[in-house]
Amino acid sequence: MEALMTLLVGIFFAIAIYLFLSRHIIRILLGVTILGNAVNLLIFTSGRLTQEIPPILSGNAAAARQMVTANPLPQALILTAIVISFSFFAFLLVLAYRAYQELETDDIEEMRFAEPENQQLPPLGY
């Protein structure tokens, strides 16, 4: 099961990196989303996968110690990471849209407003 998940995570990473290489912001944005999901799956897999035993302990403490249950911590980590990546995605989406409106391009090669191309040289003598 872990091996299959690892393969899936690898495919996700490959797609994300491929999209990052694009010049268009919208594709990079999709890459960011897929990368976020890849990382979530990665954390989930590193917590080891077990089937059908929820991490709820009941009965006496001695019996509970014997049980092999699902690891609850990766789920808490992923929940945090999902919330964060979702809010970042929302922000980036708006930022990309504003960039498209204001700069009239979504090609990063043409985005030269902060760093204009032909900059004046600094004074070379007093």
Place this chain on the structure above:
Amino acid sequence: MASSDKTNIDLSVAMITEAPPLADWLVIAPLLLCMVVGAVLLMIRKETRAQPIVAIPGLVALVIVDAALLLHVMANGPVTMTMGRWLPPFGISFTVDILGALLTLTAGIAALAGGIYGAGDVNDTGRRYGFYPFLFLMMAGVSGAFLTGDIFNLYVWFEVLLISSFGLLILGSERGQIDGATKYAFLNLVATTLFLIATGYLYGIMGTLNMADIARKAPNLTDKAPMMTVVSLYVLAFGMKAAAFPANFWLPASYHTPRVVVSALFAGLLTKVGVYALMRITLLLFPAERDTLAIVIAVVAAATMLLGAMGALAQTDFRRLLGFLVISGIGVMFAGIALASPGGVSGTMFYAVHSMIVMTALYLASGMAARASGGFSIAQPRGLYQSHLLLAAISLILFFAVSGLPPFSGFWPKVILVKASLDVGAWWLAGAILLTGFLTTIAVGRVWLHAYWRPDASDTPAEPVSLSPMRDYLPLILLTGLVVLVGLFPQRILELTQTGSEQLLNPLDYIRSVFPQGEVK
């Protein structure tokens, strides 16, 4: 859930049964303060006049709390507070040692200066869009990152400061800002995602995220091979956050676009959080893997400082030049991490404190110079020396300090780092530090000669601009005073950073503070 079971469960095995002593609450006081004041400011967002009146006392209180925390840590060694009554490593711990407390205090001072300057620099629109709430949330993120003792929690604080910095960066929505923010946002997001990937692997290998727990278990790990991957990923992620070469290009693309006070805060605080995290991970948690990577970090350090200084030489815009000087300083700090000797680490800590103060002050000075002379270009002489003598004098002090010339604060950490490099025979690293200082002197010397010293040559003399003594000069003089004071009396800071580097290199005290029962498994 039989009630009879409750009788034979001893809570003290799994839970903290006693409330922490009152002084230990200082550990989370900076965070609570920032969040509460930030929330209040958010509620009174539209009362633009009231914002600085609430914010500046809040920042003064933050500095006081940070100073009290540092004194507490100096007196008692590392202090730990664990959340939610769970015993570590299950509860999230906040563990403060001298490194964390010292950087938190310095960050607080830089934020105070920025807060006062912002009262004049940020207009009503900027305040309504939340300059002060974002400032406090960013301070919560920065302080949290410095104080936490849990790696995943560190990730969360990184994201808190990152999202607040996005808000500050696009305050004004100009074209250049949106352009810069796009690059800043995407590259920083990739860096934090790398951080998260490494943390996921780390959890898979170690089964714990508590830093003290990792520090005590890492030496006994039988399967060492995957740790190299994890530590390399951490070095890449934090190198990217700190703007080290070759992942530094987001910084000069964005740091000159926002309001001057925002640039000043970013230059003072954000990249240093990356350096801090790298110190924490490589020096405290994985010293063995760091030894293998030392040569990589050293080459990155030399390349970063030299390319930063050369980039600064090629700039006409004062603020872009300062952006490259930030990068150059990061390289100097990385040198100490690469050496990892007590001297090197102490020098890095000292340089981080110096850099936080001096870079913030330089950006503030650049803003005042631009307001007085009508632009950031250093190509047009405006005779600032004649019209604003005090500003010219303060700027000269800051230029000396950033180049590492005595008797100011940049001199001592560079001396320590050069000596530490020569001690291990890394003459090329020492040479890079000295050459960087020389190139920086040329770059800032040119700024001073052209933008300050040279008389105004234009036919229409610029209208005299008066700078406010309270809003403009007070924060600048506060920071410059510290630069001079630290430069003239370095002994106290030096002792502090030496103790701090001992705590970092021998993590026994750090581990004992989290696990008082003491056994190292």
